Amino acid sequence: MTDHSTRHRGALPLRAVCRLALALMLLIPSLASATIDRVAVEQLQLDIWRIRADFHMYTVMGGDSAYHDLLERGMRQGRTSFQALARAAESEQEVALLNNLTPQWDAFLGSASKNTIAELGYTDTYAAQDVNRLAAVMSSQLDNFSAADAEHADLWHMAAYMQRMASEYLALAADPAGGMAVDTGEGRLEFRDAVPAFDTLLQETRRKYRDDEAVNRALEQVASKWSFIRQSLVKFYEDSVPFLVHRYTEQIISTLDQATSMPASAQAAG
Secondary structure, three states, rough: OOOHHHHHHHHHHHHHHHHHHHHHHHHHHHHOOOOOOOHHHHHHHHHHHHHHHHHHHHHHOOOOOHHHHHHHHHHHHHHHHHHHHHHOOOOHHHHHHHHHHHHHHHHHHHHOOOOOOHHHOOHHHHHHHHHHHHHHHHHHHHHOOEEEOOOOHHHHHHHHHHHHHHHHHHHHOOOOOOOOOOOHHHHOOOOOHHHHHHHHHHHHHHOOOOOHHHHHHHHHHHHHHHHHHHHHOOOOOOOHHHOHHHHHHHHHHHHHHHHHHHOOOOOOOO
């Protein structure tokens, strides 16, 4: 007579192995999601350049409290992005990146919070130069970091690049020496190169998403807004319009942000 209880007991280890295998399979995606990806990198880049832009816009607007609030909000958003990056760091390279960035990030926020325009009527030169320099240094490290690819990372890259151009424009506009004292070292952008580079980036991204109706529509809006300020960047020394550049940059980035959360209506072309 077959001993069913013995056969039942013998089957238990197999089921246990299956359950363990399933648990491991479920665990692997969660581990993979902790890796720093390009979206996280580009979002931090965006926040770095936004903080720099808002710092200088506060100067341009003569210490208007509304722009101080904008700067504070940008720094809060930046802290959120930095913390997300730190939580995702697991590999040796990722931890090394965070170890290098952390003191620079803390110093950057410290300098960004020391704009003296409201108290003294002018912005401390050393604070401005530190904001410019540290933004460039951190951005260079993020540019050189090999992050895992992620959906819509290209749209976040476009947003970060747009914000970087605006931050350079506003840094020049805020400088009482007409841009001669802006010290960004190797991070300095030349609009004669940056503007056509953004043109190319926008064209290539529109081609990529030509079959995605929702994203393509958003990129059409970006192209329209870009056309309003493009010449202002090219002809900065002829006609400086920092308020318009700041406002349209905000709109472009908001449009790209919304595009990243849109459900794809069609598969984006590769």
